[in-house]
Amino acid sequence: MKEKIINGAGVNTGIGSAVKTVSKRRGLKFYLDIYRKILIQDLKSKMSYRADFVISNIGMIVSNLVGFVTFYILFQNFPSINGWTMYEMLFLYGFSLIALTPVQCFFDNNWNLRYVVKTGDFIKYCFRPINIFFYYISEVFDVKGLGQLAFGTGTLVYAWRHLAIPVTAATIAQTVLFLIAASLFMIAIMNFAAATCFWIQNSGYIMVIMFRFKDFAKYPASIFNKVFNLIFTFVIPIAFIAYYPALVVLRPDSVPLLSWLSPLIGLAFFYLSYRFWLLGARKYDGTGS
Numbered sequence: 651m652k653e654k655i656i657n658g659a660g661v662n663t664g665i666g667s668a669v670k671t672v673s674k675r676r677g678l679k680f681y682l683d684i685y686r687k688i689l690i691q692d693l694k695s696k697m698s699y700r701a702d703f704v705i706s707n708i709g710m711i712v713s714n715l716v717g718f719v720t721f722y723i724l725f726q727n728f729p730s731i732n733g734w735t736m737y738e739m740l741f742l743y744g745f746s747l748i749a750l751t752p753v754q755c756f757f758d759n760n761w762n763l764r765y766v767v768k769t770g771d772f773i774k775y776c777f778r779p780i781n782i783f784f785y786y787i788s789e790v791f792d793v794k795g796l797g798q799l800a801f802g803t804g805t806l807v808y809a810w811r812h813l814a815i816p817v818t819a820a821t822i823a824q825t826v827l828f829l830i831a832a833s834l835f836m837i838a839i840m841n842f843a844a845a846t847c848f849w850i851q852n853s854g855y856i857m858v859i860m861f862r863f864k865d866f867a868k869y870p871a872s873i874f875n876k877v878f879n880l881i882f883t884f885v886i887p888i889a890f891i892a893y894y895p896a897l898v899v900l901r902p903d904s905v906p907l908l909s910w911l912s913p914l915i916g917l918a919f920f921y922l923s924y925r926f927w928l929l930g931a932r933k934y935d936g937t938g939s
Contacts, residue, residue, distance in 0.1 A: 738813065
């Protein structure tokens with residue numbers, strides 16, 4: 651399918667050129683204002699079904715509670731696992747749940763990408779004077795993530811108190827910064843996985859596999875053997891979703907270099923996933939099923 655898009659710069663042919671033509675530079679304020687309006691409307695529509703909102707959040711809390719109980723039962727029989735106590739493991743668990751919340755709430759539409767690409771409906775995102783990635787992702791806000799955020803915050807605070815970590819402006823600022831860094835890694839992983847649908851039909855299994863890896867994020871990378879440790883650090887960086895960033899607050903006396911570098915690595919990884927996603931969008935030719 652080929653279209654001609656005419657603008658001040660001349661004539662471009664093809665969907666890929668159209669995406670470049672209409673993806674104009676916009677300021678942060680412009681996108682924040684648009685997203686605020688989209689979010690308000692989306693939440694209004696979801697709150698019209700309040701029972702669904704309540705049930706979905708309760709379901710999310712219950713599913714995460716299972717993980718909490720699992721740790722509790724496990725540590726009734728073992729005082730520590732490879733030097734990690736129950737409260738340290740719970741700290742990682744709460745940290746990972748909070749770090750996973752942004753991908754759950756703000757990037758959930760990635761799960762639908764393969765369907766709109768296959769049916770040809772993705773074509774509608776290619777002809778707007780707005781960033782195509784923002785346009786597509788901003789359409790969905792998953793309220794279930796709020797339940798995950800609440801439970802993760804409660805778990806983190808519970809573990810924090812038992813570990814007697816000082817509550818100072820510095821530790822709080824570090825926690826927020828490294829939570830953001832951790833979030834970028836999971837967002838990037840799912841961006842990469844979702845964008846494979848531009849090249850691979852039935853790519854849903856890639857999304858599922860990558861999402862399942864998040865279950866390993868709640869465990870310290872040091873308990874795995876060297877092979878899995880390398881994989882979870884440098885191939886599929888699950889260890890950066892909780893383990894490395896959390897060490898800055900959890901074990902400040904023995905922080906590895908990768909922990910300090912995680913915000914920069916997270917930004918770079920997210921940017922690469924964003925460019926990969928856009929590359930797929932530019933390759934899109936509008937062919938449906």
